Amino acid sequence: MxxxxxxxxxxxxxxxxxxxxxxxxxxxxxxxxxxxxxxxxxxxxxxxxxxxxxxxxxxxxxxxxxxxxxxxxxxxxxxxxxxxxxxxxxxxxxxxxxxxxxxxxxxxxxxxxxxxxxxxxxxxxxxxxxxxxxxxxxxxxxxxxxxxxxxxxxxxxxxxxxxADVMAAVAAEVRLARFLVQLSRRMEACSQSPRRFRLRMGRRDIASHLGVAHETVSRSFHALVKWSLLYVSNREVEILDMDGLLALSRSTRRHVEEPGISSMACLAQEQSAVDQRANDRQAA
Amino acid sequence: MxxxxxxxxxxxxxxxxxxxxxxxxxxxxxxxxxxxxxxxxxxxxxxxxxxxxxxxxxxxxxxxxxxxxxxxxxxxxxxxxxxxxxxxxxxxxxxxxxxxxxxxxxxxxxxxxxxxxxxxxxxxxxxxxxxxxxxxxxxxxxxxxxxxxxxxxxxxxxxxxxxADVMAAVAAEVRLARFLVQLSRRMEACSQSPRRFRLRMGRRDIASHLGVAHETVSRSFHALVKWSLLYVSNREVEILDMDGLLALSRSTRRHVEEPGISSMACLAQEQSAVDQRANDRQAA
DNA sequence: CGTGATCTTGAAGGGGGTCAACTGGAGTGG
DNA sequence: CCACTCCAGTTGACCCCCTTCAAGATCACG
The missing domain is CATH 2.60.120.10 (Jelly Rolls)
Known part of the structure; x- marks a missing residue:
């Protein structure tokens, strides 16, 4: 990676x-x-x-x-x-x-x-x-x-x-997704690339901001990468699927009605887990 | 009640x-x-x-x-x-x-x-x-x-x-305690009783504000009552042990070093559960 | 008193906190 | 240059707390 x-x-x-x-x-x-x-x-x-x-x-x-x-x-x-x-x-x-x-x-x-x-x-x-x-x-x-x-x-x-937006979401990956969307928007407002940027803050700071443990931030980054939404290397982030990230960031508590995130396919061995969570979000 | x-x-x-x-x-x-x-x-x-x-x-x-x-x-x-x-x-x-x-x-x-x-x-x-x-x-x-x-x-x-204070705490009872402390302070600032007041908002609103399910708010209220910190009747609240409430509200993630909340005694049948949580917070 | 909303309580299941171990990069000094 | 330390980040395992679903209790209102 x-x-x-x-x-x-x-x-x-x-x-x-x-x-x-x-x-x-x-x-x-x-x-x-x-x-x-x-x-x-x-x-x-x-x-x-x-x-x-x-x-x-x-x-x-x-x-x-x-x-x-x-x-x-x-x-x-x-x-x-x-x-x-x-x-x-x-x-x-x-x-x-x-x-x-x-x-x-x-x-x-x-x-x-x-x-x-x-x-x-x-x-x-x-x-x-x-x-x-x-x-x-x-x-x-x-x-x-x-x-x-x-x-x-x-x-x-x-x-x-x-x-409140980032701290309110139930799922940790959703909190991270919202945070990244916020960052992306601000980068754009500063006329910098909204798809590719360097995180200025450490995982612990992000964790505190999202209201989760810093280990959970790591795992959530891993999940977003697995779902092909992101590319992450240390503090460098590239958003590969902005629509997918936005869709995920819109997930709220309970289940979410995401019809189809095209790029949420991932490794076969982990497909079941993804389907699990996707189903959780779909049954609205 | x-x-x-x-x-x-x-x-x-x-x-x-x-x-x-x-x-x-x-x-x-x-x-x-x-x-x-x-x-x-x-x-x-x-x-x-x-x-x-x-x-x-x-x-x-x-x-x-x-x-x-x-x-x-x-x-x-x-x-x-x-x-x-x-x-x-x-x-x-x-x-x-x-x-x-x-x-x-x-x-x-x-x-x-x-x-x-x-x-x-x-x-x-x-x-x-x-x-x-x-x-x-x-x-x-x-x-x-x-x-x-x-x-x-x-x-x-x-x-x-x-x-962030109310949404950041790990335990739901701590979130509620902080919320009540905030309310109490504001009541005092308006020269109303800081120990006894009527909640203007419903459980669902409180839940959304704290970032938990509304059932959890009910359970947390019940816990605070059990610990003799509060007296609750519907939306009427009376703070019985302000020091205890403050101590609880200061609990953050991980364990907390609360030396002794005198009034956290409660019914014998529920003592074990309380001891459980108290121990969780003490081992600092 | 009936009706609906609000609130409470119970049961079950899973997500994430917590602890622990490992990796890797940065800085330091031999 | 390497050994060493320190800290950030990652990954795994365990288990409790909270979400969720469901049903009952209580309140508000006409």
Missing amino acids: AGTMGSEFGQSQFTRDASRLRAGVGERSRLADLLQLMGVGLDDQRSAPDIPLSVRRLRTGDTLFYQGARAEAIYFVRGGTFKSFRIAEDGYEQVLGFSGRAEVLGFDAICMGYYPTASVALEEASVYVLPMRDILTPGQRIAALDRVVTMAVSRALSQRGEL | AGTMGSEFGQSQFTRDASRLRAGVGERSRLADLLQLMGVGLDDQRSAPDIPLSVRRLRTGDTLFYQGARAEAIYFVRGGTFKSFRIAEDGYEQVLGFSGRAEVLGFDAICMGYYPTASVALEEASVYVLPMRDILTPGQRIAALDRVVTMAVSRALSQRGEL
């Missing part, structure tokens, strides 16, 4: 020479850059005042903010991927979601004064920093920035709703 | 004569009323312009907005309880959360132009209506209103994070 792909997959889009910048120390940028990142039209960009904005760079594993830390800023992801999670008192880490380019982080800290969730970078990353006082003080608000914040927060709220 | 309580519990805080108002048709109010609901100081209330605001009243089962409907407004709950949910293509209803007084609904619709989730009233309820254009247009924004919206949305985002 390994070795045939891998080198072909996209590498980090950050140049290594960025390492000359001290980790975590601000670099400066401009408001217009943030607006551009968020897809604001050029006209609005130019009409916005030329306000300086600080940028923070992080390396793999760096913490953007800790759980329980005093809320000092919200962040817009400029590049890279972040994991948002909460740690229970007994140390169990619950992953709430993964965030990428143009997404907002830390907004849920506003209402209580501290961050209810932590965020760490899963790869080299950078963010724009918006201090809390700029969000809360009514003075000198910029209309374009307001809209950007509103949009991003609305999206963040919506995405947290999708958290 | 039934009959000893019930009549003592709080009834709806809405007077019945409100029925003269046509359901769903606007009644008018003022911006200052919304600001007061959201806990804004009197000074800020008076400094705010006297803008009229429409109110919408709903009866049990009325839909505030449908999933997929065009986004026209966001809402602030003035009274009553709402259920937010999404319906999958096969008809399965996933409950994302329950919202009460001073909470915001519909904000996640802003980023896509339609409501990704539906909301229905679980009891007689009323909301303040804020049309989308007032949220998005930069003109004539009111500072106090902005802060209120920001706070409420941050809270909503934070609460969606708590969704």
